[in-house]
Amino acid sequence: MSRFARFGVLAAGFTFLYAPIVILAAMSFNASRLVSVWGGFSTKWYAALLENEPLIASAKISFAAAVLSAAIATFLGLLAGVALARFRAFHSRMLFFGAVHAPLVLPEVVLGLALLSCFVAFGIGRGFATLVVGHVTLTMCFTTVALLAALRGCDPTLEEAAMDLGATPVQAFALVALPQIAPAVASAFLLAFTLSLDDLVIASFATGPGATTLPMRIYSQVRLGVSPQINAISTLLLGMVALALGGSALVMLLGKRRGL
């Protein structure tokens, strides 16, 4: 294949994947109110965002829920990873392995509906707490998979050596295993953070009045028509996710440099 053709295929691929996003980002700088007409460069929609209090409130809720649920999911994922990687064979190990991985392929609508019926059945009032619980359920399988892989790649004899040198089992894990999987822990956290930040389905089932997330707010406003303000907030959201993913890649790279 000629160089030109190869470049063409690549360009077509990237266009297919990213053109809509580029258009969205470009339109957020559109001075015109009409989405389809370019009226010159402007940042007024970003300025208008700061005035839009419901949107700001939703952004705060989304951010807080993402940080909290990612922290919990990373911690639980670490525990599940340790159980699966270190404890040799316990009964129901396969069942646990499957149960942890199932939400990866479970339809989100089903998971959301299940959470909703569960909250209703137990009479739990829906709000910020149930939103966090829902997102932990969604993201924990991803953090478990990432941390399990990291723990499997980390030699258990290192922990034995630490214990042999006088470290208690907990110290051995904290001082020897944890520093080695630290890049994976960071990237698992960032992955859970981005998943929670842009989740719409689970959030709409699990949350209640007073805790409307940013994607929910955007979705409900789009139904009334796409405004350039929505383009602006979406671009910011996109930027944050890109930052998190970039940070995760950077952490992994630095870890490799250090020979871990």
Added chain:
Amino acid sequence: MSAPLLSIEGVTKKYGAIVALDGVKLDVGAGEFFALLGPSGCGKTTLMRSIAGFETPDSGAVRLRGEDLAGVPPHRRPVNMMFQSYALFPHLDVFENVAFGLRRKGEKEGAIRARVSELLEMTQLAPFGARRINELSGGQRQRVALARALAPKPALLLLDEPLGALDRKLREETQFQLKEIQRKTRTSFVIVTHDQDEALALADRVAVMRGGRVEQIASPIDIYERPATRFVAGFVGETNFVEGVIARDDGLAFATTFGRLPRAQCALPEGARATLSIRPERIEVAREGQGIAGRVEDYVFRGEYTLLRVRVAPDVVLRVGAYDGRFAIGDDVKLTIAPEAGVLFAAAA
């Protein structure tokens, strides 16, 4: 030897149907260099891990200075281990690797610095304190592992195949270093190895293991010259096994298919079937004169000697070490086996 530092008393360990250790009994004295030698799967590693506390014996006791170690977790045992893979901490530099055990003991910073410097000096690693583990050669890593295990001044140091990952040249050099460090620190070393040369070169006493049992415990010279069982004779060094029958009619002798071999002593009765284990270098070879007639079938030049394969009977080929003279395939030679050379084992019933 006064009261033993370490005593293993009838230790048995089973994994399902597999018996890893079967009533092992042995003692290691203070300041002794002890080797556990055996083929893979003989239980030597399981025994070492039981001493370190990573395995729990099903029965029997592991005692250190008379105290039973049952139920004492690895981090509270005054025993350190040098792992076969070295198990160095990749996120710490050389200094912190060596200091790890001292920090867990909660020693003062000054004392830690002094002790680590002393060990880095002893292992010729002084300039490498700030290096990371992935910046070291194999030999340097091996020395870091040794320094780290010695740092907390263990009563006993366990070494799992310490030279296994080194190339041949480095191995010999390291053998001398290990011996010197052991002498200097006056620490008891227990080395686990499948390499008989290593065990014979390093240890004061060697325990040869097979199938979870101890076959013989003796000094390297006795293991080599006076093997207690046919297995020990075959595992340690090269040997010939010659089948035959004890004859006492005309002076004590061992009757084989290629002739009568006079023997100095033997406890076996007349007519008993037995096996003679005789080392290649214990068979004297000459061009002519008295002796067992044979023909050179093949030879291998080994540097300090030439190993000949000499056919002495249609079904018997002996390996003979010839220290001088050149031999060619097809040469007729005379072999002599001294009455006191080699060891006789009664044939298994």
